[in-house]
Amino acid sequence: MSPATQTFATFMSWLNTPKGFLYCLAAMALLGVGLGLFSSTMTIAWRELKRFFRAPSSYLILAMFLFYQGMIFFMLVHLLNSPNAEPSPPMRWFFGGVIWFYPIFVFVVAMLTQGLLASEQRSRTIESLMTAPVHEFEVVLGKFIGAMGFFLFMWMWTLVYIFILKSVGHGQKINPGPVLSGYVGTLLICGLGVAFGLLCSSLTRDSKLAGMSTVIGLLLVFIAKLMLVFDVLKTQGDKPGKVMGIVSSDWLFKVLEHTMIINFMDDFSQGIVDSRNVIYLLTGTALCLFVAVRVMQLRKWR
Numbered sequence: 001m002s003p004a005t006q007t008f009a010t011f012m013s014w015l016n017t018p019k020g021f022l023y024c025l026a027a028m029a030l031l032g033v034g035l036g037l038f039s040s041t042m043t044i045a046w047r048e049l050k051r052f053f054r055a056p057s058s059y060l061i062l063a064m065f066l067f068y069q070g071m072i073f074f075m076l077v078h079l080l081n082s083p084n085a086e087p088s089p090p091m092r093w094f095f096g097g098v099i100w101f102y103p104i105f106v107f108v109v110a111m112l113t114q115g116l117l118a119s120e121q122r123s124r125t126i127e128s129l130m131t132a133p134v135h136e137f138e139v140v141l142g143k144f145i146g147a148m149g150f151f152l153f154m155w156m157w158t159l160v161y162i163f164i165l166k167s168v169g170h171g172q173k174i175n176p177g178p179v180l181s182g183y184v185g186t187l188l189i190c191g192l193g194v195a196f197g198l199l200c201s202s203l204t205r206d207s208k209l210a211g212m213s214t215v216i217g218l219l220l221v222f223i224a225k226l227m228l229v230f231d232v233l234k235t236q237g238d239k240p241g242k243v244m245g246i247v248s249s250d251w252l253f254k255v256l257e258h259t260m261i262i263n264f265m266d267d268f269s270q271g272i273v274d275s276r277n278v279i280y281l282l283t284g285t286a287l288c289l290f291v292a293v294r295v296m297q298l299r300k301w302r
Helices: 003-015 018-034 039-054 056-080 090-095 101-113 118-122 125-131 136-168 176-202 207-229 249-259 261-269 275-300
Strands: none
Touching: 039 136, 056 090, 056 101, 056 136, 090 136, 090 176, 090 261, 101 136, 101 176, 101 207, 101 261, 118 207, 136 176, 136 275, 176 207, 176 261, 176 275, 207 261, 261 275
């Protein structure tokens, strides 16, 4: 193995750790800030973030989110403290291994993103925004960063659970690796969800329709997960089954198994930051944002 190949392999191994990925993410953020990251983009992001903090509905969403997460955390601690339960870190099941993570994720994404572009188009403020010296991608990226900022603010409150576990753990240490990778996975999956919700919001002027489209689109992933859990696509007998008489169920099963974002959280919750999962989530996020930009450009020249 050549020195260059060995160095690259070492770098990829380091990048596949939660610490390495966060360092890389922080370096990219500092680079973006150093280059200015399109001053118009940051202006729009700051404007959107202030809008979230001023809206009463945002605090209602935050309250429902924290109530749901608090109930899940309480149930996990209660179940894992039962005499028959096997020793297991609660935060591992808080992030992955179960489907509790996904319902609130779908709800929060839909509520936060439904009006990002749809309300602007309905109130005609998007026209004055687009006549300003800004590009479509700056508008889309700014709104994405603003929504992600409030999303991170919501998840920041769940750090309290770690301090609770430390205080009642009677000196037991918490492995920071799985916890850190769990938050990394949450950041990436929330980014994909917000980008998809932003895309749905760009397609219509009706905020409710945009929210419903986001929920339906994200629930399709949840339904596909249930199909895998209950072996709906399992081949019967020796004959390969087909979905709608067209697609081989065996082939579709393999595709869903390798592209199911819910399964990604199982890896992240165990401290595994697989570069394939990271690339898949980042590519999906970039694709949704790119399509949203193209939709905005088509609306501008229509």
